[in-house]
Amino acid sequence: MILFSEQLKKYRNRKNLSQEDLAQKLFISRQAISKWENGEATPDMDNLVKIAEIFELSLDELVLGKESEKVVERVVETKAEKHMNGWEFLAGYWWLIFPLGGMLSWFLRSLIEILH
Structure with missing residues (x-):
């Protein structure tokens, strides 16, 4: 030692x-x-x-007394490079279905009442 x-x-x-x-x-x-x-x-x-x-x-x-080999790798991802497929979009924004569905049902109800 x-x-x-x-x-x-x-x-x-x-x-x-x-x-x-x-x-x-x-x-x-x-x-x-x-x-x-x-x-x-x-x-x-x-x-x-x-x-x-x-x-x-x-x-x-x-x-x-051994020097460690330090390897630092940096990966930078820009938004322009990343393309989101349909499943990734649904996984990230599934919660939008509820407010959009509510607005659509309200709009359709109002439209039906106007037409009758």
């Missing part, structure tokens, strides 16, 4: 955190951080996860 101790010290310094600051975030003693950085002890899994979250790293980056 020598690599971990080096990683811990490196990322703690990058975040400008003292051992005391990091210990407070993890709710442990400063001496525990010192032992981890000197390779005298290792944190348990819960603390490893918390440390990775504090430093915004993956566990591989923190423990093994």
